[in-house]
Structures are given as structure tokens and as C-alpha cells.
Amino acid sequence: MGARFVGAESMPLDMVALAAHGDAALPDPSALDRIRLLWLNSPSNPTGEVLDVEQLAAIVGWARERGIIVASDECYALLPWTVDEAPSVLDPRVNGGSLEGLLCVYSLSKQSNLAGYRAAFVAGDPSLVGELTAVRKQAGMMLPGPLQAAMTAALGDDLAPAAAQREIYRARRELLEPALVAAGGTIHGSQAGLYLWTTFGEDAMTSVERLAESGVLVAPGMFYGVGGGTFVRVALTATDERIASAARRLERL
Numbered sequence: 001m002g003a004r005f006v007g008a009e010s011m012p013l014d015m016v017a018l019a020a021h022g023d024a025a026l027p028d029p030s031a032l033d034r035i036r037l038l039w040l041n042s043p044s045n046p047t048g049e050v051l052d053v054e055q056l057a058a059i060v061g062w063a064r065e066r067g068i069i070v071a072s073d074e075c076y077a078l079l080p081w082t083v084d085e086a087p088s089v090l091d092p093r094v095n096g097g098s099l100e101g102l103l104c105v106y107s108l109s110k111q112s113n114l115a116g117y118r119a120a121f122v123a124g125d126p127s128l129v130g131e132l133t134a135v136r137k138q139a140g141m142m143l144p145g146p147l148q149a150a151m152t153a154a155l156g157d158d159l160a161p162a163a164a165q166r167e168i169y170r171a172r173r174e175l176l177e178p179a180l181v182a183a184g185g186t187i188h189g190s191q192a193g194l195y196l197w198t199t200f201g202e203d204a205m206t207s208v209e210r211l212a213e214s215g216v217l218v219a220p221g222m223f224y225g226v227g228g229g230t231f232v233r234v235a236l237t238a239t240d241e242r243i244a245s246a247a248r249r250l251e252r253l
Contacts, residue, residue: 002039012225015040019055022062037069043076043086043192046224046233050080050191053087056094064101069128075107075120076193078162079169083191090123099125110194111162112154119143119151169194172236172243179247180234188231196234197221207232214249 003010017025026032040059042051051059056072063070072089080086087094089102103124109115122132136142143151154161176196180187185198200207204220211218211232219235221228236243 008036009034011035013038015042015051015059016049016055018062019051019058022058032066035066035068037071038063040070040072040089042072042074043079044189045076045193046195046219046221046228046231047188047197048076048081048190048193048195050083050086052083053091053093056087056089056091057096060089060095060102067101069101069103069125071103071105073105075105075110077106078111078159079166079194080192081170081173081190086192101125101128103128108151108154111165113165114150114154117147117150119147119154121151168240169236172238172240175243175247176234176236176250179250183250183253194236196236197231198234199231202230204229204232211250211253214253216246216249 011026011028011031013027014025023029023032038059040051040056042056043049060070062068070089074086074088077086077088088104089095090099090104095102103122105120105122107114107118107120109117109119112119122129132139132141173196177187180196180198183200185200187196187198189197198218199221200210204222208218208220218232221231221233224233238246
């Protein structure tokens, strides 16, 4: 969407392949000279996949050699499940001790339940952040004062509230994951984040309709890109009571 807003062309790219193979991973090698910004999303929405330190470092190195800015969306970073961590581009192990050409985009929507407030910030290369600061009024990025105060409080605590919220999501995940498997689903990725990226081996809309008949609502994978045609995204964001009810309904399937 950001590319469309500024009149640019977007090009989907497999980041795991990019980390491993560099230029050879580009679907259109002739586009290399036109690439100016590389968007990362790790942990990913919707797949929940996580790029490790070595993969991120390889991507950052590749981008820097070609003068490409890296913007990394990391809003699920505090919600790892099957991995030890979700590293950031701000990590010296990734960036070699330099923030040049890097932007970390972070939101408190997930860790602090501030989704409706668009409570977010960008950190990284001072020159790039300075450009964003200069246009923040015109770009609609000025946050109301009360929201800034709430963000300051949330970021200034000892992360205990975020950790407690994570345990709530963990409990919901531990209910839903085996229920989805019992219903015939196979979960892919989902190493971190708030979703279980699941396939039932059929068209996504078939799964959506079949599950809806049992009172379980999921999002069809094609909402998130062409690779999601047989997947559904199952969220952990309903109440504990509704998650438990959904698990029971899935097990009956």
C-alpha cells in the first residue's frame, strides 16, 4: 500500500531466498537498479515466520551494497513461540554496529493492546528518521499528546505487563493449535505473532465457509497475497471464552 501511495511499483520477494541467494532470488533481475526500499516483516503477518540473525544480516548487507533502504516491521517481536528470539535490524549482530540505511518500524498495538490508537514509532538511521520527522505533519504521523503519554508509560515499564499479555496468548495458542490439527489442519510457520497459519489442503474460501458453519471465523489467506490460496489465518485475539469455544468446535470437526 505504501508503494501505491507514492506511485511506486511493488515487487513481492522471498526474504529467505534473498538471504541465501542474493540477486538470484529476484523474480525480475532487471528491476534491481530500480529498487530503493526493501520492506521486511519479521515476525511475519500472516505466516508468523521469523528471520534469524544470520538471515537478517545477509539481507542488510545485500541492501547496503546496492544503496537500498531497509524498513523492518517488527511489531510482533515480543511474541516468539517456537524460536528463542525475533531479532531486530537495530541489533548490532545484524547491522554490524551501524544504523546506516535502516529503519525499524515498531508498534505497541500488540505488546500493549493499543491497536486502535495506532501507537507506533520509527527508529534507526538518524538521517532517514529526520526526513520522516520533517514531513510528519503532512504525512499524518503526528500523534495526539495523550497518546504520546500513554506510549511513554508503556515503553518505560519493565515489560512485565507485556510478558503477562504474552502468557495469555500462549494459553490460547495451546488450546487452538491441537484443535486445528485434530480438525485436519496443518500449521505452517507460526513461530511468532498472534496467528496460526493453517491449511486444510483445500481452497481457502472452502475452509472459511466450512469453519464458519461450525461457528469458527478465520481469514482467507489470499487476503494477504497470492501465496495464501490454500491457507487461513486463525487469530489468538478473541476472548479466552471464545477461544475455548472455538477449540471445542474444531475438535468436533
